[in-house]
Amino acid sequence: MTPKQAQRLQAQITQIKRTLAAEKRKFGGYDDSRGLRYRPLGLYLKLQDYKGGLSYTRWFAKAFPDDIGFPDFLFEWTVILFKTGHLPQAQVKAWQTFCSNTYVLEKYLGRAIEPVDKYEWSNLASVAFTDHFTYSDQQPELADFSEWLKQLMASERFAHSSQRYVEIHQQLQHEQDRKRREQLLKEADQLETSFNG
Known part of the structure; x- marks a missing residue:
């Protein structure tokens, strides 16, 4: 530049x-x-x-x-926190990024995006958003961040939480029972804040 x-x-x-x-x-x-x-x-x-x-x-x-921000903004915030050495906060923000759009981190890492039939603000819009997401793990200045993010996403805690989060939203897509929906939404809310402390 x-x-x-x-x-x-x-x-x-x-x-x-x-x-x-x-x-x-x-x-x-x-x-x-x-x-x-x-x-x-x-x-x-x-x-x-x-x-x-x-x-x-x-x-x-x-x-x-x-x-609550948008997925790309939360992602940028995650990078900023990582680059300034605030790793615990970066983990929280990476998780918030995932929860705001479950495809963004995969898109950043160059992985294939396979839409999952799940309840979100709009699953199609959520996938379509990634077409406009401009960050990539191929950017040299983000190489250290990319390695950290891969390790974070492969960690037992992140992997388990993300899998359960998607499962909940898959169930919400088709669940009609009001009490069961309330339980699922409560569990999703708890998961969303689980990295905060």
Whole structure:
């Protein structure tokens, strides 16, 4: 990346921050229906400014505490945490990435995506999203992260939890009994937060 390209990316980050700050001043909160708040992490990754990205994630967590994010944003957050040595938090964020879209991590690692008949916000949209996912384990700057992610996903805890998470969503796809659905949803919620502590 040339210095001019880096300057342009940094200018984009600065402009997004200004726009968000102006919204906060004008409305007393954020009216970011355009999703500008998600863009800086990808720009920080392009710049390989992981410390800047970490600062941004801290601000984001305070400014948008209830925002669950999108799969690519959660993935970028995972990379930032890994690159700055926050491995326990990176594990949590990798798990959140998986739960937000069960195909993203497989797509990143270049594995074949086989749609599973399961209950999600939209299984087809979830698979289709991966077509627009631009990160790959072939990116040299992510080689260390790729190895770490492979080990994490192969760990007994991650493998067991991810398998059970998919099983639950497969059952939810066809389960009609209200009490059983409630039980399955409760178990899925518990699994989603299981890496938090």
